[in-house]
Every structure is written in C-alpha cells, then in structure tokens.
Amino acid sequence: MSKSLSGQCIGFVGLGNMGWANARHLHANGANVTVWNRSPKPAEEAVKLGMNRSASLPELARTIGPGIICINLTMTDVVEQVVFGVGGLIDGLHPEALIIDFGTTGVPQTKEFAKRVHWVDAPVSGGQVGAEEATLSIMAGGSEADFQRALPVFQACGKNITHMGPSGSGQVAKLANQLIVAQTIDAVAQALRMAELSGVDPALVRKALLGGFAESRILDLHGDRMIRRDFAPGGRATLQLKDVRLMCELADSVGLDSPTLRNSLAQWERFVHEKGLGNLDHSGLFRLYE
Secondary structure: OOOOOOOOEEEEEOOOHHHHHHHHHHHHOOOEEEEEOOOHHHHHHHHHOOOEEOOOHHHHHHHHOOOEEEEOOOOHHHHHHHHHOOOOHHHOOOOOOEEEEOOOOOHHHHHHHHHHOEEEEOOEEOHHHHHHHOOEEEEEEOOHHHHHHHHHHHHHHEEEEEEEEOOOHHHHHHHHHHHHHHHHHHHHHHHHHHHHHOOOOHHHHHHHHOOOOOOOHHHHHHHHHHHHOOOOOOOEHHHHHHHHHHHHHHHHHHOOOOHHHHHHHHHHHHHHHHOOOOOOEHHHHHHHHO
16 A cells, blocks of 8 residues: 555544554554544454554543544434543544544534534445445545645545545445345345246356346345345444435425335335344344245
C-alpha cells in the first residue's frame, strides 16, 4: 500500500468487522491511528499491530486535536451518545476536528449532528469482504471542504467514492442501497426455495440465473450461502432490520408509499423477532421459507 496518510493523526471508534478492517487500512497507509472500542479485545489487537489506544473518548478527541475521527457504529442512538453524550468525544473535541461516520445512521439525526460539528456521513456498501479488501463503495454527505478533507481516508478504505451532496445525502444513498438489498435477499431466497420444492437443483438454478438479467452480487454471494445453509454472520439480520426501519421512516417522511417496503419490514421483523434468528447472517432469511 502507499503511505498516502503518512503522519496524519486519525482516531477510530468502533472496531467491529467493518471498523477493524478500515482502521487497519488507515494504519497500513501510514496514518498514526488511535483507537477506542467499548470491548477491550479489539483495541488490544490494534495495539499489537502498532496503533495507539485511548482510555476514554475525550482522551481520544484531545489526542487527535484538529484531525479526523472515524466512527463505525451500528445504531443512531449509540452514535449520538458516543459523540455528544456525557463522557463522549464532544468533551475533548477540537472545533476544527472532522468526524466521519461510516455507519448507517438516521437521516434527520445526521443533519442535526452536522450542525454542531464538522461531519461527513459516509456509509458504505460491499460488506465484510469489501472492507477487508479495501474495495468498499462509499457514499458521502457533507460540505465540499469536509469531503475533500475526508477523501484520503476514503481512498484508503474503498474504490467507488461518491460525494452525494450536503449532510444526510450519504445516508439517503445507503438506505436506497439497503432497500434494494433487503428485498433482493428475500427474492433470491424465495426463488431458490421454489426451485428446491419443485425438485430442481437450486445450485444449477443459481448458475443459470447468473448469466441473465437476474444476475446480482446477492444471487452470487448470498445465493451460494443459501444453497450451502452457511449463515454464519457477516452482516447480521438484526442490522438489516434496523436499516429497513430507517428506510420506512425516510419513505414516510418524503411521502413514498411502498407496499413492497412494508412487506419487507414485516418479513425482517418476523425473521428477527418471531423466529429469533437475528444473529444469523442476513442471507439466513432463506430459513423463513424452509
């Protein structure tokens, strides 16, 4: 890798599957990375690789000063607490510090956060594989100046980087992405199960469909997982449900009436809550049809 971030002080909060990969890429590109994570083990692993660790969020913010702090968290309320809550980053945040939110966070809340600090919402698509390979698609919202500051960070973590517009625009793009993903997983699950019930090998059906208009990354990767019944979590179903709920909120706020989106919400709610399978990978939705 190049050392495009050489000498820059960058903070990273949230070392889950996606955040851990992104923090490693920043470190490999020469950044002086300081991490904080709620559970200690990932932070300890980061130190073993040569990164620094802060004991608290305010300490991390003071260490980074006017630099960049990346957050990779799952829930909007957690983002708000980590940044603006008591004992959060805000207690040590420099006025010129830039926060990059790599997670999928509510649109209205994102717009409010951006009124208080320099903020770029930068949700990603590509899953854990894309994170590991630094090939993520990154959808960024924020001012042009803040986007340009964030761009070297994005280039270390992804390939398809798009400035969508002002704050919140990145989150809108991600929810559009998730609307397609959530409903396509359901469609692929139904199609492959229908093939099985009809006595046709679903692996051959998948192979045939990959050469036509039904071809998609979901049919390719998640379709394969469905056939093999391999639902070890990469992207957990609980997070997919969270995103579908955010989509429904956004659709209601802009006046989009979508029966298919309402049905998608019902399916994911059933899978996570009635079936109790939220800790499976989201491709595990297939099990609704078994």
